Amino acid sequence: MAMITFRINRYNPDDERRGHYVQEYALDVCKGCTVLDALNQIKWEQDGSLTFRRSCRSGICGSCAMTIKGVNRLACETQVLALKSPNVTVEPMRGYPDIKDLVVSLDPLVRGLLAVRPYLITKTPPPSDQERLQSPEERARLDGLYECILCGACTSSCPSFWADKEYIGPHAFLKAYRFVADSRDEGSREHLEALDDKHGLWRCHTIFNCVEACPKDLNPTRAIGELKKELVRQRIG
Amino acid sequence: MTNFDPESIHDVKGVPVHSVHRHDVVIVGAGLAGMRAAVEASAEFDVAVLSKVFPTRSHSGGAQGGIAASLANEEEDHWEWHMFDTVKGSDYLGDQDAIEIMVKEAPVVVREFEHMGCPFSRTREGRIAQRKFGGHTKDFGKGGPILRACYAADRTGHALLHTLYEVCVHNRVRFYPEFFALSLIVRDGVCRGLVAWDVIGGGVHVFHAKAVLFGTGGYGQVYRITSNALANSGDGLSLSLRAGLPLEDMEFVQFHPTGLYQSGILVSEAARGEGGYLTNDKGERFMERYAPQKMELAPRDLVSRSIQTEINEGRGIGGGPYVHCDLRHLGADKIMKLLPQIHELAWKFLHVDCIKEPIPIQPTAHYSMGGIPVDIDCRVLIDGKSKPVAGFYAAGECACVSVHGGNRLGTNSLLEASLFGRRAGKAIVRFLRETRDFPELPSDAADAAIAEVERVLSAGGSESVGAIRTELKDKMSAGCGIFRDGGKLEKLAGELRGLEKRFRNIKIDDRSEKFNYDLLEAIELGHMFDFVELIVAGALKRQESRGAHSRTDFPDRDDEKWLRHTLAWKRGEKVEFDYKPVTITRFQPKTRTY
């Protein structure tokens, strides 16, 4: 057990004049307690107005991405004691419009995602009563791509996104490459169309923040590199 | 496609006109069932999907191990074998007409997922890979475990959920993310839409529809140790009850054998399917005593009871309330390739490296076999038996077809959700082709919902919602868990009534309209009180042990009296019961051993 002070960045949309402010909550934290457990305990026992998104508690739904001690993480899989600090600052993820307390708008995330036509595009109809064949090697190319949970941690950490709110974002590039790399997909031109743009791929300056931010240890920068090469092949041959 | 015409919309008291929406179909829940139905219906009609969380946050994504289908990609398999396993797994309470449909259509549904782009793991030949799972066997139970569960590593639910979302995006399904359903509008046996709360912006919205589908999922959150998401509060069940409709077989709650110790987070059955052992304090593979043939791959109800018995008899690790799931002998390669997520979860939540150490696990509330009674086309039945509510459908965990009977087999839930979601979509399309006009929307449609929100926002009592919910969960785990008995259930029923009384005197800290989870959690707790009473009352009534319902005072199955489904209504303060027979076609009830 250890007494931890949580410094939480709060914001109430009904009180614009006050704007953002920091509120402190002290909590006795035991081994194994995650930041989400702590936030829940604060909400349920100290202050019901503290607002944050959460759902699965197990790092698969992507709801509880927030900035904890300056780093974008999933609150549900961050152990409080592993942060090794008596003070833990918790803020909403940067770059997205604020909604309330730790909750941000996901609209930029969705807009970027939709731009890459995030679905399998095929031209040849599939066999009627069989699956399409895909070798284990072809399937292995999707590992590290399909696991994205759309938590938004990467795009929020990206300086290109901070500079350009219409930047499509590393999460969407990862998704685009998930399809471009799929042996079954026949629409790489369509996936790439929106990426060859001022708000697209060329805005990535290979800063690697997205890689560091990803709670699922995925590598959007690598995907972006592959997509750039693919675009060059398509445009220049 | 219907063109939106604000002029044609009825006035709904207390709701601004711009907050009245009209769609041919309104689906509540963006999990596998809801989105699979949306994919089906959106080809022809205007479909809206409401979800209390962003669609890809739905809890279907938490499913890990696989989706069952007798594809026979890895070895000989037949739908008849799958059917036998499902019937036996259900402890003969499953309706065999529905089960037959499910196992026959399963290969089609799985292959369609592949065609949509789901990244299934593959065999050497490039076909969808399949693995072993508990209760799935060869040759009508005579052979060993069979390779039937189609998987995408141990992220099958995630892969399926995201694939469906992608297809919905392609089909231009209209999503209303972070809309929380408040009430269902059913009048004179006709469903006319529903009322919902806009979580982000605040405000009551009315959805006027020709058809409504519930794919609202389960309610694991009424138990202390659960694999379920915090969002899984059984809202759809309560909304259905409040519309005067019954619930079926609510006493059957599945406890998954392997939840991570303390958090209850799921460790997929794939861990055992790939060869993991369960061991107690003495290091014994104790399943030898309970299921000598199928061992760790016996069905979940049996394995959970075995673990709980070991714990109760003091053979938990160090005498504590958990045992070990040991994967070490599988080796690092197999673990990282086939069970990467389990490795990640055990590390992140218990700091256990399952390549080097066994994982501490305990049974965890996982799945609801019961739910809203529906027919094989997912039409909700007003009497629970044969009479459908016009325009109201339910599919997935919130519904009870019943294909799982007293106990669900692993990988049959992803199958049921997507397969019956698809059937519901097709049934809705047929219904809409015959239904040209929107049903009339009563002007007081939103009254109950508005009153509920206002009551919570102005609550001036002294009781904390969090504290009451914690007590409810603790009491449900203690009194209505894996093992039940009459005395404990009666006591629990009384305690729940006391808690509900306290719930009427809650306080609230956040009275704003925008993104108010304080409000939502209070409403969700109200939903929980609606149906936990039915779980307990149903468990008390059913004086036998069958599937996941295990009464220590009635340890045997009693087909004479209890080979029938429970139907329960809430009428005022009272719970009313009715029963209906089980449909038996191919397999007569037999003693169930593994």
Add this chain to the structure above:
Amino acid sequence: MQYNDTVRSGGALWWLLHRISGLYLAVILFIHVLVLHVLTKEEITFDVIAERVSTPLWKTINISFLAVALAHGLYGLWVILDDYVHAGWARILIWGVIAVIALVFVVYGSLTMISFQYGG
């Protein structure tokens, strides 16, 4: 999504040229270091350098080095400014200034190189 096309940046060709120019600079720099600091055995004096620079081969190398370095560096500068400058007029202005700088230096440097003579 809106697309602001005022002085459209990027594109596959620019990205590719940026990489190729970077590679070219790396090669030239390597040759520069090799020739000057490894292969040149005598003491480095004005005469030694001036003699070498006055040959046609080194004139070509140096002019191309100047042009490619300017293009590479100024394009890199533009890529960074591009993130933060959104107003159409400012973008045109910056693009113009960059183009003028590039042109002036390339012309001035080339003239200096071409006209450079030493000894004989």
